[in-house]
Amino acid sequence: MAILGLRDPAQGDWDHFRAIQYTGLARYSNLRVVTNLVLGLMACQLFSGYVPLWQLAGWMAMLGAALYFPTIVYRQSGMVNHDHVARRFVLQLVAATSLIAFVWCIPILVFAPLAGDLELATIWTILAALVVGGTLLLNALPLGAFLFNLVLMSASVVAYWQTGNMVTVGAITCFSILLALSGFENARGYLMFKLSEHGLAEKDEVVSLLLREFEEGDADWLWQIDASRRIVAASPRFAYAAGREASAIEGMPLTQLIAGKLWESGNLPPSLHILSDKLTKRESFSNLVVKVHGEDKTYWWELSASPRYDDNGTFTGFRGVGSDVTESRESAEKIARLARFDTLTGLPNRLQLTEALDRALKECEQWNCRCGFLMIDLDRFKSVNDTLGHLVGDRLLAQVSLRLRSLMGKDEMCGRLGGDEFAVVMRDTGDGQRIKDVAERIIDVLSRPYEVDQHTLFIGASVGSAHGLRDGRTVETLMRSADLALYRSKDEGGGRHNLYEPQLHSHAEERRVMEIALRKALEKDEFTLAFQPVVDAASESLVAFEALLRWHNPEFGQVSPARFIPLAEDARLVVPIGNWVLHRACREAVTWPANVRVAVNVSAEQLYEPDFVDTVVEALSEAGLPPQRLELEVTESVFLREGSRAGETLDRILALGVGLSLDDFGTGYSALGYLSKTRFTTIKVDRSFVQGAARGAQESIAIIRAVVAMADSLGMSTTAEGAETEHEVKVLRELGCKKIQGYFYGRPMSAHDVGELFIDHPSASYG
Ligand code: C2E
Ligand code: MG
Ligand code: MG
Numbered sequence: 001m002a003i004l005g006l007r008d009p010a011q012g013d014w015d016h017f018r019a020i021q022y023t024g025l026a027r028y029s030n031l032r033v034v035t036n037l038v039l040g041l042m043a044c045q046l047f048s049g050y051v052p053l054w055q056l057a058g059w060m061a062m063l064g065a066a067l068y069f070p071t072i073v074y075r076q077s078g079m080v081n082h083d084h085v086a087r088r089f090v091l092q093l094v095a096a097t098s099l100i101a102f103v104w105c106i107p108i109l110v111f112a113p114l115a116g117d118l119e120l121a122t123i124w125t126i127l128a129a130l131v132v133g134g135t136l137l138l139n140a141l142p143l144g145a146f147l148f149n150l151v152l153m154s155a156s157v158v159a160y161w162q163t164g165n166m167v168t169v170g171a172i173t174c175f176s177i178l179l180a181l182s183g184f185e186n187a188r189g190y191l192m193f194k195l196s197e198h199g200l201a202e203k204d205e206v207v208s209l210l211l212r213e214f215e216e217g218d219a220d221w222l223w224q225i226d227a228s229r230r231i232v233a234a235s236p237r238f239a240y241a242a243g244r245e246a247s248a249i250e251g252m253p254l255t256q257l258i259a260g261k262l263w264e265s266g267n268l269p270p271s272l273h274i275l276s277d278k279l280t281k282r283e284s285f286s287n288l289v290v291k292v293h294g295e296d297k298t299y300w301w302e303l304s305a306s307p308r309y310d311d312n313g314t315f316t317g318f319r320g321v322g323s324d325v326t327e328s329r330e331s332a333e334k335i336a337r338l339a340r341f342d343t344l345t346g347l348p349n350r351l352q353l354t355e356a357l358d359r360a361l362k363e364c365e366q367w368n369c370r371c372g373f374l375m376i377d378l379d380r381f382k383s384v385n386d387t388l389g390h391l392v393g394d395r396l397l398a399q400v401s402l403r404l405r406s407l408m409g410k411d412e413m414c415g416r417l418g419g420d421e422f423a424v425v426m427r428d429t430g431d432g433q434r435i436k437d438v439a440e441r442i443i444d445v446l447s448r449p450y451e452v453d454q455h456t457l458f459i460g461a462s463v464g465s466a467h468g469l470r471d472g473r474t475v476e477t478l479m480r481s482a483d484l485a486l487y488r489s490k491d492e493g494g495g496r497h498n499l500y501e502p503q504l505h506s507h508a509e510e511r512r513v514m515e516i517a518l519r520k521a522l523e524k525d526e527f528t529l530a531f532q533p534v535v536d537a538a539s540e541s542l543v544a545f546e547a548l549l550r551w552h553n554p555e556f557g558q559v560s561p562a563r564f565i566p567l568a569e570d571a572r573l574v575v576p577i578g579n580w581v582l583h584r585a586c587r588e589a590v591t592w593p594a595n596v597r598v599a600v601n602v603s604a605e606q607l608y609e610p611d612f613v614d615t616v617v618e619a620l621s622e623a624g625l626p627p628q629r630l631e632l633e634v635t636e637s638v639f640l641r642e643g644s645r646a647g648e649t650l651d652r653i654l655a656l657g658v659g660l661s662l663d664d665f666g667t668g669y670s671a672l673g674y675l676s677k678t679r680f681t682t683i684k685v686d687r688s689f690v691q692g693a694a695r696g697a698q699e700s701i702a703i704i705r706a707v708v709a710m711a712d713s714l715g716m717s718t719t720a721e722g723a724e725t726e727h728e729v730k731v732l733r734e735l736g737c738k739k740i741q742g743y744f745y746g747r748p749m750s751a752h753d754v755g756e757l758f759i760d761h762p763s764a765s766y767g
Helices: 014-024 026-047 053-077 087-114 117-137 142-163 166-215 236-241 254-259 270-281 326-340 350-367 381-388 390-406 433-446 475-491 502-521 561-570 574-589 612-623 646-656 673-677 687-695 698-714 726-735 751-760
Strands: 221-225 285-293 298-309 315-324 371-379 412-418 421-426 450-452 455-457 460-468 497-499 527-536 542-553 557-559 597-601 630-634 659-665 682-685 717-721 739-741
Touching: 014 087, 026 053, 026 087, 026 117, 053 087, 087 117, 087 142, 117 142, 117 166, 142 166, 221 236, 236 315, 254 270, 254 285, 270 285, 298 326, 326 350, 350 371, 350 412, 350 421, 350 460, 350 475, 371 433, 371 475, 381 390, 381 455, 390 412, 390 421, 390 433, 390 450, 390 455, 421 433, 433 460, 433 497, 460 475, 475 497, 475 502, 502 542, 502 561, 527 574, 527 751, 542 561, 542 574, 542 739, 557 561, 561 574, 574 597, 574 612, 574 630, 597 659, 612 630, 612 646, 646 659, 673 698, 682 698, 687 698, 687 717, 687 726, 698 717, 698 726, 726 739
Parallel strands: 460 497, 542 597, 597 630, 630 659, 659 682, 682 717, 717 739
Antiparallel strands: 221 315, 285 298, 298 315, 371 421, 371 460, 412 421, 450 455, 527 542, 527 739, 542 557
């Protein structure tokens, strides 16, 4: 049916097959028209004595029209481009052919009875010639040929039937049937021939395509495997790509060559599974990228291939092309790596950490376990960066990350969030003890000294941690909780670990509220000053008072300066508050005996103000206090901001005659360099060393000794802070400290109490 054009089977592109089938049709169409016309004229000649001329002429006209009809169909069908031919057009052509056949019925059915037996035999011969010729030439249109045969031979049978010549009727029938059968066979053979001719051309195309790809350099080698996937005819280029000898890979299964060492383990990479699958299903594939495990190196290959079959249709293996794409693949991997890793330290970056945390949280939800998130912030890192430069800072960070990485266990991932902030994701923290252990180990290990470019650097680490899902069910909330815990560790002076507690949220909230209250504290007159005596170590006479700020707020009560001063610094409130302290302290000090000085604490932020020196001058002149009676206390942090010109400001203050002390010496990032640059009047040794020395700690004793010796040689004085007991005072005196300040001699007291003191002891001696 398909060959006849009566039905399209489900499989195959029959429009296309038909186009191939009908390519031969046009070739003989002119010959067909001419033959028909010549035979038509012969028929007219035959019947010219029996049939009126006008009837013959009319018939010739009908024949001409019928012959013209297929040409129209032809033109409309677009068959001319030989690509796709719809069945509709084939049927139209068949109809046109049948029309010609019907026109040819007229001579044998209408004209022949008017003539004799000889004319009948002659016209049948003409029709037989037409049918035979049509069947032979129209094998591209078998249905047309068949109908042509059927119509004309039926007409012939009818004509001979009427004359009663039954033998001829039988002969014509046999002739017609045999002709139809052979015509059909012919058509089938013709189609098969055309199809295979086309197939060959297509194969040619595949080969030239492969060759072209090969020559254009996209492909590096040709490869071939047999039905059992073993490499055959391995080319030297193919062998080279695999890093082997051609003889070594000949006969080796392709998948084994690609899997390399993994072949034995059976643990094959996913790309190889895809390849195996294609080979098993005998499907062609193109540009399939596989990871090749060579003997000492891994490569990436891009393979394309199609299955091969022999003449009998038996599968004989695959043939294809391959190219080495290792380089481009590796750069693609590098880009992907860059997006997920921190370039400076090579640790996972924020993106990867949050993804890991997200996964850990989902696992906890599923398995009902506990995961952990630790935030780590380096203490005093900023000062290293500011004083020694970013290059040293970067190297330090690289060392920190190495140490951090060495602490990670199986289910833990550490990464860098940015700056000097690191984080750890723990997939399972068990009973919760593990998170504490890890945090403590991190603090311990990161706080050990670092050697960077001949500098020995001391930094510390603060850690805040939170448990999932308890302290947060999403990445954001858990990170915020850990951040709050970290904030608290920093607040407590660093070097500590805090677990998140719900109060921390309220703590953060409290800070916010406190900041609002602090903004109004000055105008509401909530600040007062307390004064703590400083005495001469040898004579125990009073030499100065340190002014210490006190804040009393109706809501928060008495707030420690250790708490609100950092807050004021963050909120940029410390400048107006500091100015108030300075004015107030000077006004108090003028009322004291002339040999008692006043020490005022000054924040780094105040010192960075361009008009700070003017403020000091104004406070002194307003109170009428001689500059020699004022001493400003600064900490090492004032030197930490690059380009702040703090040194210059300090020099100008010294030039006024105002004293300068270096407060809390030994607690910061002590670089002694600036001690020689700025001529401090006094170095104040921090309370922690005082306590240490009293306990007999050799380190503290050595430090105090060194400071005293250095101060002496530079013409500076020393004050020991926080002496609480007689024993401490004794030790400090022995160590050579010039002045002592501490609860042993007096706690910070109100201005009023100081005034009372001078009424009792006008000589201002103390002890
Ligand atoms: P600082 O300048 O080192 O002040 C000494 C601190 O040690 C004071 O705490 C004082 O009360 C305390 N102290 C003195 N002797 C002893 C002792 O024997 N034992 C103990 N345990 N503590 C002792 P305070 O008043 O809480 O001040 C804390 C810090 O707040 C000060 O440390 C200073 O850095 C800052 N501060 C205080 N007032 C001001 C101010 O007006 N401006 C600025 N910028 N900072 C201030
Ligand atoms: Mg002080
Ligand atoms: Mg101090």
